Amino acid sequence: MSVEFAPLGLILLFPALGVLFNLFLGPRLGRGAVNLAGPGVMFLAFAAAAWGFADLLAMPAGSALTFKLWGWIVAGNFHADLALRMDALSGVMVMVVTGLGAFIHLYSVGYMAHDDDVARFFTYLNLFALSMLVLVLASNLLMMFVGWEGVGLCSYLLIGFWYTNPQFAYNGRKAFVVNRIGDAGFILGILTIVSALARQGVWTLEFTELQQHAAMIGAAAATAAGLLFFLGATGKSAQIPLYVWLPDAMVGPTPVSALIHAATMVTAGVYMVARLNFLYALGPEAMAVIATIGALTAFFAATIAVVQTDIKRVLAYSTISQLGYMFLGVGCGAFAAGIFHLMTHAFFKGLLFLCAGSVIHALGGEQDMTNMGALRKKLPTTYATMLVATLAIVATPGLSGYFSKDLILEASYESGHEWLWLLSVITAGLTAFYMFRLLFLTFHGDSRVEPSRLAHAHESPPIMTIPLIVLAIFSVAGGWTGLPEGLLWGNAFARFLAPVTGMFRPSVDASAAALSGFATAVAGIGFIAAYVCYVRVPGIPAALAGRARNLYRLLLDKYYVDQFYDLIVTRPLFFISTRVFGQAIDTIGIDGTVNGAGLTVESTGELARRAETGNVQHYAFVYLLGVIGIVAYYLFLVIR
């Protein structure tokens, strides 16, 4: 049952107004107006979203709110409208995007207090929120693609926000280009579906109609389309092989890292896979690929995070790792579990980034954890909230991350992917290790902060700590919507999403409690290892790094993947662009043709102008010759 609900338009209208206001009036009206408008529109959008979501909750299961903005493309039998649709899945996403977005916008007011370009910042941030909402509320694939591109653009703009640093601008371009590769997959996926359905006379890209006609797509086309869409997801959601842009995206302002590169945009791929679950149900091979890539990415990124020293980079690899978990979940058919982890991850990873931002802000821009330590007393609120977030991400029983990660691990085992399950459990241990390593290096031990920075170190203003506290509450309680079955209200979250994503159907029987206990024990080992290495005997890490020198370098240099891509992709591309296209074709070919044509005309003219004397009588003589010629022509050829 779908109901027309006009206020859905408000959810998009408010951020759009924010963009226009900050873009055109912001620089003139100054910081105060921008600080009010930027977060203000997000809270209004949140209110509108909450209104719609409350209505949705009150309606019977499986209903949806729809609102058609206007018709967009009509071409023969095919048409695509700009229409919004809020069902259980997009409802959850909209609540996360607007709710979390509102608080991160608020936090940005404090974080960007010393930046002169705050109007531009909030223009981009509001534009991002708008694009993300278009992405999740879209009722068809084409409109989703518009949002998909929009968030990519905003990501690029915000990574390179401090564009005076050439490295930052380069990182922005890198993110943009890598994402483009994925986007090509997305487009091809759309075309595959269109052509598969059009052959049978069905012209549509609406999600609801695609779901109805899913069976007509056929297994082969569904698998191909599914893999192509997943290629898009690997770009946007930073999975192997296109994850390389995300760690470099950390040069953007920290609220951006929290909102775009942890909580919302990078999860768009997971959302898309969950949204197209009917398609993936037809192509189990595509699902297996997703699950495998997800688990491998999770493990791979976690190992890199273990040795990184930049606080935001650790969190970036952690994000890649957690996104891997989400893909493992949806790849195993547990779509609701993937989305559930997406939601809880948005809370605790957003919070982790905001806490890291608070630390960086307090230390005047210091990001290297080797120059931190013992900040617990200086930044009590930040420490407390970061501790909560860390406990949540390592899946401490009772906190949000525990319920969501457990569901994914359970699904991976019960769907028959024992090896992927084992890998993810090891990853869970690594997660605990590097997260507590981060916490200990930053807040415990001896202070390694430069004295000049330490003197100015201070707890962040309330406008930054309030979002921290709000997110900390959600990091704890956000997971209680999806308790294990049999406990209180059970997994209400999965039941709520079931009409859209279907319920997970295990193929292997296993004791959930045993699986969960095992994973928790492994995470506990990770915690103990971190505690021993970074609190009790701080000499161990250096000794280990010295002992396993090669492994350490391998991890520190991120498996040389960047260098590898540089060698096989970037350099050849640059060579082809500068040498072949730039010098051979452009300079010699095109410029040569154009300049040559000009030169020919010029030299011909130079010769021809010698014929001009300026003397009237010469012209008259030529004229006379002409007359004689014409008369002769008529006399001898025509009249005769």
Place this chain on the structure above:
Amino acid sequence: MVPLTYMMSLSSAIFAIGVAGMLLRRNILIMFMSIELMLNAVNLAFIALGTELGSMDGQAIVFFAMTVAAAEAAVGLAIIIASFRNRETVHADDLTMLKW
């Protein structure tokens, strides 16, 4: 009645003198006069042919030609005077600035 051949011969002779004067003399006033000469040679041919054929068209065209020639003489002389004021010469070889 003067035969047509005579008339046309005279017309051709005057026209040839005009052409020669136009091309050979360097004084632009003389060149100008040569142009008038050619015009009048043509007028003569028109009238002669008109009379021979019994048509008024030849004479009508002559009136047009004379009107245009009067206007052309006024404009042409004005240009020559203006040119002389600036350059102090009526020699065609010296007036070759309009090139390239």
